[in-house]
Amino acid sequence: MKHVGLNVAADPFFSASYIGATGGLVIVSADDPGCHSSQNEQDNRHYARAAKVPILEPSDSEEARRFTRIAFEMSERFDTPVLLRLTTRISHSRSVVILKERVEHPIPRYEKGFAKRVLLPMNARRRHRFVEERTARLQEFSESFDENRIEFQDKGIGVITDSVAYQYVKEVLPEASILKLAMVWPFPDEKVKRFAGSVGRVVVVEENDPFIENEVRRLHLSPEGKEKIPILGELNPTVVADGLKIGFGEEDSPVVEGLPPRPPVMCPGCPHLGVFNIIKKLRLIAHGDIGCYTLGALLPLNAMDTCVDMGASVGTAYGMQLVSDKKTRKRVVAVIGDSTFFHSGITPLLNTYYNSGTGTVLILDNRTTAMTGHQGHP
Structure with missing residues (x-):
């Protein structure tokens, strides 16, 4: 999953x-x-x-x-x-x-x-x-654990890393000593201490949160980490190199112009296009869900007001009806795909019915799990 x-x-x-x-x-x-x-x-x-x-x-x-x-x-x-x-x-x-x-x-x-x-x-x-x-x-x-392995080279710099960040470190700092953690929890305290005691500077390179960095700090060590490596977004060799250059005296890397963005759109002939055109035309308040139809929130349709998680559309629509005036309530609809409905949309629909909720739920039935694998469903 x-x-x-x-x-x-x-x-x-x-x-x-x-x-x-x-x-x-x-x-x-x-x-x-x-x-x-x-x-x-x-x-x-x-x-x-x-x-x-x-x-x-x-x-x-x-x-x-x-x-x-x-x-x-x-x-x-x-x-x-x-x-x-x-x-x-x-x-x-x-x-x-x-x-x-x-x-x-x-x-x-x-x-x-x-x-x-x-x-x-x-x-x-x-x-x-x-x-x-x-x-x-x-x-x-x-x-x-053998997969928690130490690769000693230049002991002036020691990098602790995991997952795909290991590949980026090997590319950017091929001469650095590396502790590659394959099992980050339970954390190998003693192995980390031995590695840190064998190198001059300790740097943690990891994607997302400072999980390893915080564990290393728990051992009363002072690694360099998220002040150099961003907590936001996906890492790649360029991002890692740009982050580490501050501490290692490397020259600034040239800025390369990227390709112009191409926002995704619904497929030509998609039946959802007609649904969102009507939602936009009627100026409805559409609570959306997770699936390819979430693209209805983007231009040129701009016909979806919320998208939280799988199954949230029905519950969000019911919640808004409870706190809105009569005129607004009539404009509230939930938009959910068939596979997402089976995943987690049935429970909030039952809750809406049980509590005598009113409103409209649009189930966009394209008879497939179109966004995430084309698996069959009921």
Whole structure:
């Protein structure tokens, strides 16, 4: 799922941490630095720490394959879900992948486990103790985990990095010493201390939030981080080089003119065009949702007033009807696609009906999940 999908799955995700995993349980979540197709830039590394589950971060396609296998092995070994965090750039790039022989695992026999799988308070308290003990064992594992590797070269500069940022550091500072963290939580405290004590200056290069940087500061170290590397947007070699040049005395890189922007538009012949033309003509207040029809908010249509998250259109429309005058209420509509309606639009519609709400819900049924994969749905 993408990063905001884990928000929807957060309730079972946190409970799964307590229950554990008899068989392997790996949650793949892809963050979207730069908001290429998302409503926020949230950093899902925080979920791993909050739910107390380990997280792995591949830096290329081969590591994505290999780390998936490692994640299942970790899940079964430590009785835990494992979060595999990708990013837009990892998911939309290609590199050499080394295939291995498929290993078949026998399906285990189901055994009842009331104390483990039924999270009544009496059981949850005991499982919490297990989670804390498991975290301590995962901490030890993180210290010796081979993928948390140190690459010593010039010890005047030491860079701590993760995910695709590792590739950018290798390109921009090929002679620097690097601590590449594949498992950023539980954090390998002692390995980080040893690395920091072996280099002159410590710099943290990571996308989005200063997750690693804050963990390093927790160890009473003073790394250079977000004062050089931006917290906003997606990193690339140019952004990293421009950020690090201040501290390393490099000359300013020339500014290269980019291509003119080409905002996306609805496809020619799209049936949604007629719907939004009518919404614009009638000057309706349209609460939109997540999907290709969100493009109705852009020019030349400019026919959508809000877009928050999947399923929000129906609830937002009902909420506005509650606080608006009679004339305004008649202009309020919710606009939602068929796949988003099945995803999370049914519950607010039931709530609207139960509370005798009025209004119009437009379900734009194009019989596919058009924006995110063309999967089938009911």
